[in-house]
Amino acid sequence: MANDSYVAGVDVGTTKICTLIAQTAPNGQLDILGLGLHPARGLKAGVIVDHAEAVASISESVDQAEQMAELPIAGAYVGVTGSHIRSRNVTGRVRVGPSGEITAADIEKVVQSARDNVSLAPEREIIHALVRDFAIDGQSGVRRPLGMHGARLDADVHVVTGIAGATLNVRDAVEETGVKVQKQVLEPVATSLAVLSEDESNLGVAVIDIGGGTTDLAVFVDGAIAHSATILIAGNHITQDIAKLLRISYAQAEHVKKRFGAAFGDMVTEEESVVVNEIGTSDQTTVPRRLIAEIIEARLEEIFLLAAENLQRSNIYGTLAGGVVLTGGSCQLPGTTEMASQMMADLPVRIGTARSVGRLASRVASPIFATGVGLAMHAAQEGAYAGPPPTPARPAWLDMISEWWGQNVKPRISQYFPRR
Ligand SMILES: Nc1ncnc2c1ncn2[C@@H]1O[C@H](COP(=O)(O)OP(=O)(O)OP(=O)(O)O)[C@@H](O)[C@H]1O
Ligand SMILES: [Mg+2]
Numbered sequence: 001m002a003n004d005s006y007v008a009g010v011d012v013g014t015t016k017i018c019t020l021i022a023q024t025a026p027n028g029q030l031d032i033l034g035l036g037l038h039p040a041r042g043l044k045a046g047v048i049v050d051h052a053e054a055v056a057s058i059s060e061s062v063d064q065a066e067q068m069a070e071l072p073i074a075g076a077y078v079g080v081t082g083s084h085i086r087s088r089n090v091t092g093r094v095r096v097g098p099s100g101e102i103t104a105a106d107i108e109k110v111v112q113s114a115r116d117n118v119s120l121a122p123e124r125e126i127i128h129a130l131v132r133d134f135a136i137d138g139q140s141g142v143r144r145p146l147g148m149h150g151a152r153l154d155a156d157v158h159v160v161t162g163i164a165g166a167t168l169n170v171r172d173a174v175e176e177t178g179v180k181v182q183k184q185v186l187e188p189v190a191t192s193l194a195v196l197s198e199d200e201s202n203l204g205v206a207v208i209d210i211g212g213g214t215t216d217l218a219v220f221v222d223g224a225i226a227h228s229a230t231i232l233i234a235g236n237h238i239t240q241d242i243a244k245l246l247r248i249s250y251a252q253a254e255h256v257k258k259r260f261g262a263a264f265g266d267m268v269t270e271e272e273s274v275v276v277n278e279i280g281t282s283d284q285t286t287v288p289r290r291l292i293a294e295i296i297e298a299r300l301e302e303i304f305l306l307a308a309e310n311l312q313r314s315n316i317y318g319t320l321a322g323g324v325v326l327t328g329g330s331c332q333l334p335g336t337t338e339m340a341s342q343m344m345a346d347l348p349v350r351i352g353t354a355r356s357v358g359r360l361a362s363r364v365a366s367p368i369f370a371t372g373v374g375l376a377m378h379a380a381q382e383g384a385y386a387g388p389p390p391t392p393a394r395p396a397w398l399d400m401i402s403e404w405w406g407q408n409v410k411p412r413i414s415q416y417f418p419r420r
Contacts, residue, residue, distance in 0.1 A: 002387070005023055005385065005387070006021055006022065006023040006033060006069070006071060006385065006386055006387060007021075007022055007023065007024075007076075007077070007376050007379035007380045007384060007385060007386050008020065008021045008022075008065070008073040008075070008076035008077070008179075008376060008379065008386035009022075009076060009077045009078075009079075009190070009372050009373070009374070009375025009376035009377075009378070009379060010058065010061070010062065010076045010077070010078045010079070010174055010179065010372075010375065011078075011079045011187070011190075011371040011372040011375060012040070012043065012054070012058065012078060012079055012170055012173070012174070013040055013043070013046075013079075013211055013212060013213075013368075013371070014040060014043050014044065014045060014046060014211060014212040014213030014214065014234075014236065015039065015040055015211070015212030015213070015235070015236065015329070016037055016038065016039055016040050016061075016212075016368065017036070017037075017038050017039075017040050017057050017058050017060075017061035018035075018036065018037050018061065018368070018369060018371070018372035019034070019035070019036035019037075019061045019062050019064065019065035019073075019076070019372070020032060020034070020035055020036075020065065020364070020369075020372045020373060020375070020376045021033045021034035021035075021065050021066070021068075021069040021071060021073060021376075021386065022373075022376040022380065023380075024380045025358045025359070027358065028356070029356050029357060029358035030356060030357050030358065030373065030376060030377055030380060031357075031358045031359035031360070032357060032359055032360035032361070032363060032364060033068070033069040033071065033359075034064075034065035034066060034067070034068040034069025034070075034071065035064070035065055035068060035360070035363055035364065036060070036061035036062055036063065036064030036065030036066075036068070037061065037064065038057050038060040038061040038064065039057065040054070040057050041053035041054065041056065041057045042054035042055075042056075042057065042173075043213070044213060045082060045083060045213040045214050045232050046080075046081035046082035046083075046187075046213055046214045046230070047082045047083075047084070047166050047169070047170075048166075048169040048170060048173055051169065051172070051173060054173040055173050055176045055177060058173055058174055058177050059176075059177040062076075062177050062179055071386075071387065072387070072388055073179055073386040073387070074178075074179065074180060074386060074387060074388035074389070075179060075180040075181070075182040075384065075385070075386050076174070076179050076180075076181065076182060076375075076379070076386055077181075077182055077183050077184075077185055077190070077375040077376070077378050077379040077384065078170060078171070078174050078181045078183070078184050078185070078375065079184070079185060079186075079187040079190055079371055079375055080127060080162060080167050080170060080184045080185065080186055080187065081186065081187040081188075081214050081216055081230055082162070082166055082214065082230060083214075083230060083232050084162050084163040084166050085127075085160060085161070085162050085186065085228075085229075085230050086124075086160070086161050086162070087158060087159065087160045087161070087186075087227065087228045087229065088118070088158075088159055089132065089156060089157065089158050089159070089226070089227075090114045090115075090117045090118055090157055090159055091114060091117070091154060091155065091156055091157070092110045092111060092112070092113035092114030092115070092116075092117065092154065092155045092157060093110065093113055093152065093153070093154050093155075094106055094109045094110045094113055094152070094153050095151065095152060096150055096151055096152065096153055100149050100150065100151065101147060101148070101149055102136070102145045102146060102147065102148050102149070102150065102153055103146070104146060106145075106153055107134075107145060107146060107153070107155075110134075110153050110154065110155040111129055111131060111155055111157060113155075114129060114155055114156075114157035114159065115129050115157070115159065118159050118161065120161060123163050123164060123165065124161045124162065124163055124164065125161065125162065125163075125164040125167070126159055126160070126161050127160045127161060127162050127167065127184060127186060128158070128159070128160040128185075128186055128189065129157050129158075129159050130157065130158045130159075130160075130189070130224070130225050131155050131156070131157050131158075131224070132156045132157065132158055132222075132224035132225065132226065133155070133156040133222070133224060134153065134154065134155050134156075135153070135154040135155075135156075136148055136149075136150035136152070136153055136154075137150045137151055137152050138152070138154075140154075140156075158224070158225045158226065158227075158228070160186050160189075160228060167184055170184065171184060182379065182384045182386075183378070183379070183382070183384065185374075185375060185378055186218075186228060187209065187216050187371050188207055188209055188216040188217060188218035188228050188230075189218060189225065189228065189374075189378075190371050190374030190375045190377075190378055191207060191209050191216070191218070191327055191328075191352075191370045191371045191374045192207045192218045192220060192225075192374065193374040193377050193378055193381075194352075194354040194355065194356075194370045194371070194373040194374035194377055195207060195325055195327055195352030195353065195354060195355060195370050195374070196220065196325060196352070196355075197355065198223065199322070200220070200322040200323075200325070201220035201221075201223050201224075201322070202222060202223045202322075203321040203322035204219075204220070204221045204222075204316075204319040204320045204321045204322050205219070205220050205320060205322035205323060205324070205325060206218070206219045206307075206311060206320055206323075206324045206325070207219075207220075207324075207325045207327065207352065208307055208324060208325070208326050208327070208328075208331075208340070209326075209327045209328040209370065209371065210234050210235060210303060210326065210327075210328040210329070210330035210331050210336075211234050211235065211328040211329060211330065212234055212235045212236045212329065212330075213232075213234055213236055214230050214231065214232060214234050215230070215231040215232075215233060215234045215303050215306075215307065215328070216228075216229075216230050216231075216328075217229045217230070217231070217307060217310060217311070219311065219314070219316050219319075219320070221316065221319045226314075226316055226319070227311070227314045227316055229310050229314075231303065231306045231307060231310065233299070233302060233303050233306065234303070234328070234330060235257075235328075235329055235330035237299055238257060238261075238295070238296055238299045238300070238330065239253045239254045239257055240253070241295050241296075241298070241299055242256060242257055242292060242295050242296070245291075245295055246276060246287055246291075246292075246295075247278055247279050248276045248277065248278065248279055249277075249279055252276060252277060256274060256276065256292060257292070257296065257333075258332075260274050260289050260292055261292060261293065261296050261333050261334075262292075262293040262296065262333060262334045262335050263293070263296060263297060263300050263333050263334060263335030263336045263338065263339040264293060264297050264335050264338070264339065265290050265291075265293045265294035265297050266290075267293060267334065267335050268289045268290045268292075268293045269290070270288065270290055272288070272289035272290065273286040273287060273288055273289060274286065274287055274288075274289050274292065296333060297339075300330075300333070300336065300339050301339070301343065304339060304340055304343035304344060305343060307343075307344070308343055308344050308345075311344075317345070320347055323347045323348035323349055323350070324340055324341075324344055324347050324348070324349045324350075325349075325350055325351075325352035326340055326349060326350070326351050326352065326367070327351065327352040327353070327367040327370040328367055328368065328370070328371075329366075329367065329368045331351055331367055332351075332366070332367065336351075337349040337350065337351060351367060352367060352370060353365050353366065353367050353369070353370060354369055354370050354373035354374070356377075357373060
């Protein structure tokens with residue numbers, strides 16, 4: 001396969017590293033060529049806490065995907081999240097040049113002017129400056145101002161910032177595996193690309209990705225990003241609660257959660273029970289399944305309460321006519337959509353999995369793959385190919401020298417230094 005036809009995304013999650021190698025099919029869908037899924041080590045709430053462990057797990061995931069695709073990847077789009085992420089909407093303004101026709105340079109300048117309006121602490125950097133809307137001479141709602149006429153160009157821009165060291169740590173860990181980080185993309189931005197329909201993002205929709213270490217939010221209104229945020233409570237906290245309250249190991253709590261969990265206590269009858277091993281002993285004991293569901297209910301309620309408060313504070317709660325799309329591993333708990341709707345003003349809620357996937361769609365049908373697919377889609381949209389650069393053709397003169405060496409010098413060397 002040509003090096004310039006396939007793309008790659010690496011989702012460096014708190015619980016798993018997902019690598020996707022894909023190509024765009026003629027019908028515009030993304031065909032999956034390779035998938036690598038390996039448990040994440042050395043990460044906490046989206047940030048690297050043990051470099052060597054993180055590198056080892058990223059490397060395993062990348063190798064798996066390369067083996068399945070039978071293709072090497074030299075570059076990839078990589079996700080970024082964590083408590084250090086902040087976002088806000090700012091505006092930029094420029095005067096259009098004397099011709100009155102808006103050029104690419106004017107557009108670049110207006111985005112730069114919005115970026116300049118963000119005051120950054122020395123340790124922070126801008127990860128994204130995503131244009132939400134342009135206005136020409138005060139007339140807003142312009143999507144593509146290139147070539148249009150006016151005297152003044154304004155841009156409304158969603159700026160995402162993060163601590164430079166934290167994003168650099170992820171970049172370094174990926175690059176140590178031999179894969180160049182072509183772009184770091186905010187995880188909810190990538191996820192939204194994979195799970196949202198155009199209609200939803202035009203109507204106004206919130207994507208809530210409940211992963212292992214973080215719950216990421218992204219809101220789209222009028223087809224453009226309006227808000228993004230990260231909440232530091234997610235599925236791992238639910239598992240920890242179960243482990244602590246039932247006095248069982250983390251691994252067993254994870255199993256019990258996935259096998260017997262539910263979002264509401266009253267989804268489970270009082271008679272049902274689950275056998276568990278008490279920690280530190282070989283004793284088995286039974287616990288009411290309803291208790292497990294009640295522990296989950298309390299944490300999930302907290303997650304949705306924090307999400308609802310965050311959206312309310314940002315003044316966009318009323319704009320979500322398209323409802324809420326849940327994704328990430330933790331939304332697979334039965335009853336999660338009902339809980340989300342109850343906690344968020346009865347908005348319609350659905351589970352989001354990657355759309356527009358052709359070949360091997362069933363392999364990425366779980367909400368845990370939405371971010372990885374979104375990263376690969378982002379790379380495909382921007383034509384950022386993952387293959388190694390083609391090796392330059394061998395110059396003809398090198399072949400001539402090699403032939404001359406073989407015919408004239410090599411026989412003499414063998415004559416003087418015969419092989420034993
Ligand atoms: N079937 C399931 N039922 C309930 N919870 C599940 C299920 N499958 C996965 N989870 C939970 O989902 C979480 C992992 O989700 P996901 O793979 O989206 O996270 P991540 O991308 O690794 O982490 P993050 O995005 O927070 O950095 C874990 O807490 C896991 O226990
Ligand atoms: Mg994730």
